[in-house]
Amino acid sequence: MDSENQPPVNPWAVAGSVMVGTFMVVLDTTVVNISLPYVAGSLSASIEESTWALTSYLAANAVILPITGWLAALFGRKRLFILSVASFTAASLLCGLALSLPALVLFRIVQGASGGVMQPLSQAIMLEAFPRQERGKAMGFFGIGVVVAPILGPVLGGWLTDNYSWRWVFYINIPVGIVAILLLRRFLHDPPYLDRSGKRIDAWGIGLLAVGIAALQIALDKGQEEDWLASAWIIGLLVTAAVCLTVFVVHTLRVAHPVVKLRVFADRTFTLGTVLVTLMSFVLFGSLVMLPLLLQTLMRYPPLEAGLAMAPRGVGSLIAMPLVGLLVARTDPRRLLALGFVLGGFTLLWLSWLNLDAGFWDLAWPQFIQGIAFGLLFVPLTTTTMDGIARAEMGNATSVFNLMRNLGGSMGIAAVQTLLARDRQAHVNILGSHVDPFSPAAQAWLRNLQSAFIARGSDAVTAGRQALAAAFGMVQKQAAMISFIDAFRLLALIFLLLAPLALLLRRPEHQRGPTVAVGE
Incomplete structure (x- = not known):
């Protein structure tokens, strides 16, 4: 089809069309986590074997991400996007029908590869569909998917x-995928400048990247x-x-x-922005995995209640993303x-003040404000990082x-x-060293416990x-709580240290001079 005649x-x-599929994919990264015991x-x-349903998805997703730009140039964005949504939807059906773990893992690999295409492709499409001065609005909309979806995943799961x-958890993707395909066929078109000329396939590059990324992802997972370096298998993967x-x-x-064109790192702002998004995700996903563990292992929340207790963070992000998208063009x-x-x-330090007697609102308020903070992070970081990219x-x-x-x-x-495990x-x-037979306080405590059991x-x-x-x-419960506190404080320190680096980014071009036209 001739995109110039469209x-x-x-x-x-366009944004709504690509975000339907992208939201479905990002949601799937966390919606399965809470169902693993049932799987x-x-x-x-x-349980250990079932985690391969997560590892396989993440590894396939990571392998396909960096070559998405090359695949889009080879096949065309519209064709590649629709094919990805269709294969993800079909794989979701097969995951739901799987009768064995190996079959589920195989279909999750197809899901991960299909989903890996959609995240960068949808972001690129939305950044190009809007003029530079309105990209903040676009990324606010995009951020609702990539930031809010992982938070809502445990609730839905x-x-x-x-x-x-x-x-x-898998069947729910089928109607969403069908709607996404219909929207994409109607509204998505390839840009006229997309280079689809015949080029030699970089087979060595694809092979090296696929093996390297897959090995790294599996080792991390x-x-x-x-036990990390105590395992020959993990050493081999690294x-x-x-x-x-x-x-x-x-x-x-x-x-x-x-x-993959690595010369994009010649742009200082892109390089620094990529470093910042890597560390931001380190903290975001690190804290995202901690709260369900805290709620379910120490506070005995059932799966649904644990998901609901995490919902305020999603609500905060949902409110902040569009507002920050408007502010980006004005400040x-x-x-x-x-x-x-x-x-x-600050919110991570707030969470580090929790104890085993914390109630719902002790968790809700810091998470709600944290959701607002993530809205302040994602939209400005993406628009600023991509501002100088052709x-x-x-x-x-x-x-x-x-x-x-x-x-x-x-x-x-x-x-x-x-x-958490080592700490x-x-x-x-x-703590155990203070519970000894020579401590009067410990002896009195043990006698009281013994009397309570005798009374029963x-x-x-x-x-x-x-x-x-x-x-x-x-002792174990208190030790686990202290380990969570230490982890929250470490993540808080990382965020506070990143704040000055944000000021080293180059200010977006549309704020330094005249407005850039849509067809630049």
């Missing part, structure tokens, strides 16, 4: 699993479970990732038509970004940007899981053993 389309119609039970697998079955990605960089800088986005880091750091290079830039955002999230999850054990040893009908010997077990359980 009638002009309202950019908001394991239904498919006769262990918990509700579907509790009321229907884990299979409906399975590292804590396998070495493979390091070698493949190093060779990939050298190869890419030498070939004429690489699958310096770098100041909004710095404010977002400071506000986000339209023809937007697909490549958004692919790299989204890859680093996803890898930052994976690193954050891996770091938080490791910190909890350290605090168990510290236990004999003196059994009650003594129950008292020791109960005391150790309390």
